[in-house]
Amino acid sequence: MHIHAYEKIWLALSIVLILFLLGSVTYGAVGPGVAMVADSEAQIDANALDEDDRFAEPRVEQVGENEYEAYVVAYQFGFDPSPIVVPEDSTVTLQITSRDVIHGFEVAGTNANTMAVPGEVAEVTVEVGEPQEYGIVCNEYCGAGHHGMEGKLHVVTEEEFESEDGGDSE
Amino acid sequence: MSDALEAEETFLDRYPAEAKIVRSAFLGSFLALTLGAIFGIIQTLHRTGIFRGIIDSSDYYTVLTAHGVFLVISFTVFFLVGLFTWAVVRSLDRPLVNIKITWTWYLLMAGGMTMTGISILAGFVDAIDMSADVLYTFYAPLQAHPLFYTGLAVFIVGSWLAGADWFRTWLAWREENPNERIPLQTFMVLTTMIMWYIASSAVAASVLIFLLPWSLGLIESVNPTLTRTLFWFFGHPVVYFWLMPAYLLWYTVLPSIAGGRLFSDPLARVVFVLFLLLSTPVGIHHQYLDPGIAEGFKFISMTNTMFLLLPSLLTAFTVVASVEYGARQRGGTGVFGWLRLLPWRDPAFTGMMLAGLMFAAGGFSGMVNAGMNVNYMIHNTIWVPGHFHLTVGTAVALTFMAATYWLWPQITNKPIYSSQIGLFQVVLWFIGMALMSNAMHAQGLLGVPRRTAEPEYSGFDYPVAFGGFEELNVQIAIGGTLLFLSTVLFIGNLVLTMGNPRVSGIAETLRPALSGPDDAPEVLDDLRIWVGIAVTLVVLAYALPLAAIINDGGLLGPGVGTYPVWIDAAVGTLADVAVPAAWSLVDALAFLGFRLLDAAASGVVA
Amino acid sequence: MSRTETAGAPTDDAGGDEEFDPVGTLALIAVYFAILVLAWVYIYYIEFLGRDLVVVG
Structure with missing residues (x-):
């Protein structure tokens, strides 16, 4: 499949952007220690x-x-x-x-x-x-x-x- | 190619029976748009406190439910079924297998939506014991009237039959054309429908197994986390269900309108396959702040969501490059100078380009929504509706309106009444939305919640930033008013167009891609592989969370009450009598609705 | 609209022999990329992490 060189550049940049976003969120979790609401507590009536x-x-x-x-x-x-x-x-x-x-x-x-x-x-x-x-x-x-x-x-x-x-x- | 032949004929000339169904679907869609816009203007004036004389604050939620359901279910999906029918028939260049089946699904969808619509609108009439003020997301244990859920189920079944109709037509075409690549538009329709089957199975299960029996009193209670999770299993892919018709138009129609050609057919196929694979295993990103779901599941959902950016980012490149090609053909030069040589006076072109530009902005707020922990800042604030008014409210809605200017003449042989009004209308939408959405995002950052009749509180004031709460309210109200005016102009222009005489010689052609389907690997067309991978990804993303939710809270919940929005405690017993009576009323109304739609449809032909 | 032009010139651009380089697209999309990164840095690192009551557990 033929992909234009410019499109390859953009594809690479897009992946860099996605990794940067995932990296930011991970940094928020381990650096400032932001934790998510999760299933820590049991269900109640x-x-x-x-x-x-x-x-x-x-x-x-x-x-x-x-x-x-x-x-x-x-x-x-x-x-x-x-x-x-x-x-x-x-x-x-x-x-x-x-x-x-x-x-x-x-x-x-x-x-x-x-x-x-x-x-x-x-x-x-x-x-x-x-x-x-x-x-x-x-x-x-x-x-x-x-x-x-x-x-x-x-x-x-x-x-x-x-x-x-x-x-x-x- | 058959393009040379097609150039002489419009879609109506060539496929009159199919053109009628496309028109009927569009009319259903525009009826919903009209209703949605009326509820929209009431809402925008009420919420911002500019004018609260039309409705009581407690009725605001009836308005909000109607605005949401009519616009994101009826307007979008009816346009989709019309467009997809056109796209399949046009690109296969063959009629539908059996038009009776086609009318069956159309009537099922129209009937289902009529039922749901009645159950919502009945909320305005105190005398009728019926209401569905549960908003578009219908989270249990708030409970709507059974008619609401029934209508939704019928509507979804209708959409399944529509997909089956297109698949059958494609299979028939394949018999006649062995060894040919699936035409691009049909490929887009089929991949989108596979995604829809996977996604809507969850909401259908939620409605048929839990919510409908529960609203009929057959089961005591439901598990709110479970039904909510099943909703979002469907609720995120549905946004791509709205968006894929717009993508289809951007990829296959916009380049031709711009005088260019699609840059790459293979990449378009890759993009649609990526959407098929990634649209569904991401729904938990709407539940980042839900208790009862482990952080790990949320992280997986975020990773999938972020990679879902990829097909949209690739689309941005491919579509802009296709348009640039058109401008270069006209002699456009320079890095940006070619932009001047695009057909900006054409409302179809300008509308779609502005829609795409807004989508780029919506892409940013979408990234924020997708970021797991940053969700604390904006979750359930008005930032979120600010975001989706850029995506479904503009990228989708404005593209549909713009495409109508191009497509309507092809299915009616009537030229648009006024291109100038059309151009003004699409620009007005853009300006209105820029104002409204920007202010909504800013209010969201102040902490102003979404989905409320009165966002001002007695006990505290919002922080003063971005111009402040009150000033942003004014911007929202002005923007919302411009959007309403824009809708009025769109509908008015279309109604006047219906009065135009039929002409000949307005047929438009779609030009082949620069890099055609022969450059695409054969495997892309092997839909079975993609179905397999898509289902596997969904199972990986959802099996464990759903198992955990059911294990923790039980199928019917850990002990949760029932909160019908449609029965006052005092008149509870009355409902036993009222329900069957209401049903017969609805049957009658639904029947009337079909006849009216049918009449309207034939009216357009005549 | 564009049909006459299309009908008149069906072959002028038919081949992919001479490759078309979408320079303008690349430039526009690079600007978009820069805006996305800057806006994200502002929203995430300044607005979000700068707020009161960060949830830490």
């Missing part, structure tokens, strides 16, 4: 979240020095807890599920973004910095009230976290 010790009471919990876990339930049409309150400069692992239909969980303008699928638990770990207020949106259509579904992520100072934590626990 979405109709019986009240029997699950994580999601019966959605909350933020300290699990290590400067390490926190947030158990978040998405539902038509909101997130629980809201706001999610975490202390500054900490590592936060979010476990997110849905108790009804498929939702999205996106901290607007950041890289924290995942699907919330009933029966599945999405796990994402992020490092938060300075105190700041972020908005959370549901970015998957979930029913007629979808556009009203929002939440908040509050990164607060150590002191505020201590006092809020004390006030929140029922």
